[in-house]
Amino acid sequence: MSEQILLREDRGPVAVLTLNRPEARNSLSLALIGVLHDAVRDLGGVDAIRAIVVTGAGTAFSSGHDLKELTAHRNDPDRGRAFFSKTMTACSDMMLAIVRCPKPVIAGVNGIATAAGCQLVASCDVAVAADDARFATPGVNIGLFCSTPMVALSRNVSRKAAMEMLLIGDMVSAEDARALGLVNRVVAPDRVVNEAIELGRKIAEKPKRTLKIGKDAFYRQLDMSLEDAYRYASNVMVENMLDAEAEEGIGAFIDRRAPRWPE
Template sequence: MAALGLRAFGTKGLCWLRRNPWAPLSAGFCSRGPGPRPTSARQREGIRNIVLSDPKKRNALSLAMLKSLQSDLLHEAESKDLKVIIISAEGPVFSSGHDLKELTDEQSPDYHAEVFQTCSEVMMLIQNHPVPVIAMVNGLATAAGCQLVASCDIAVASDKSSFATPGVNIGLFCSTPAVALGRTVPRKVALEMLFTGEPISAQEALLHGLLSKVVPEERLEEETMRIAKKIASLSRPVVSLGKATFYKQLPQDLRTAYYLTSQTMVDNVALRDGQEGIKAFIQKRKPIWSQCSGQFPQVSASPCHGLNSVPTNFLR
């Protein structure tokens, strides 16, 4: 059974812009097409590591890279064995953004549309994914590469990292990266980055909300794994319900947001893991989380949860 957020990526979700639906790589997680896959992925103890693995091309988000990343994110996303995802990169550049060779007029506008549409789908997939996604950045992230960092739930970077949206320098304003950037940093910071193309340091990125944490390079993996292991030790149904509800309530007015989340709290208390956690706390023992994937909360599938059906009298 597919997790909540993933339902949004059905056939219809894929038909926007000017092209036909594109089906996710049916080949699945570890398969390879012709030539090496531009990402690699491995999973252990609930933590999936997805690595952008095309350092020669500065990990450009080519269409092949985007589809490979999408496939790695979607692979068994609903499995109870998956608790958290880390996205990192090989080499000194986290990602340089789109592959400009795919954006010349040697390709059709439909092809260009496919590139931007697939990129947007991947960014929305991260937010709609049932488990937290952490960006681990060690180096330069520019344009759609900066967008990828801004789109993750959590972002940890080394102090030598930097971030820019330099598309304007080559006549291609970073309008899609601006969606993620503009929802992460103050607008004056976003606009100076977008209008000048100049990079900001990791410390500035932290100051302005683009990053969750900055650490020395030698501690980057340790700190990221510490956060990932912490999340992997928690109840997946509880974390998934919390993540989905967070993004659901954020754009709502205060009253609707409290209506939605108060319902979620009641539902969360009623979950097996909710009761187990509370009892373990009161009894001063460690909780034993459910490992049953059937426990995964059906936030909007069940009418009794009602996240999609605010009664009209509430809204008056």
């Protein structure tokens, strides 16, 4: 992991990953996409880490794809097609890695989160935003519809809210983003990372296999029909009931004692 473009700090059971390209408003270069993907994947297998916070250095969370990097490849023989494809595929894979990570991933949003930066917020499981943070999918204004950000955005907010953001491209305030369901909490700017870490610590107190089972099931059932989702979730509940964590947790509840979670 390149310490120049992505920083990591462990705060107890919570790993804080900081996008560190403040001079470029933390735009998602191909290199940054790669190291963030690797970090999330690797942290998913670290027992001591129970939650991950993603935030940005400087005055922006992320302004989206690095348009200067993309534009530089228009001089390639194929007018940039191969590089554009490589970048978009890598970015989609990184977003999927966040969704598939067995550890909850929390966005700590400072400043702007636009285009793929907004997609990154929407891809995280939980989001905390500064009260002066702003969100947008403004690609339509420069002739590049935010099609990949649309995938994550449309799975967080209502269809009409997503379409308004995508078709108009205007900035959305932190409070409006909370009302739309894009973020969970809005706090003072100097509280964003600490609030996200505190959320991570609360999550870290829960039984780890149960969290993994639950996060995986949540995303799997989203695209199922109602009947299929209930059938699938019922099977998940059965398997979860047979897990040692559920046996201990339910027993502790019945006995009115604190659970002693198995390793």
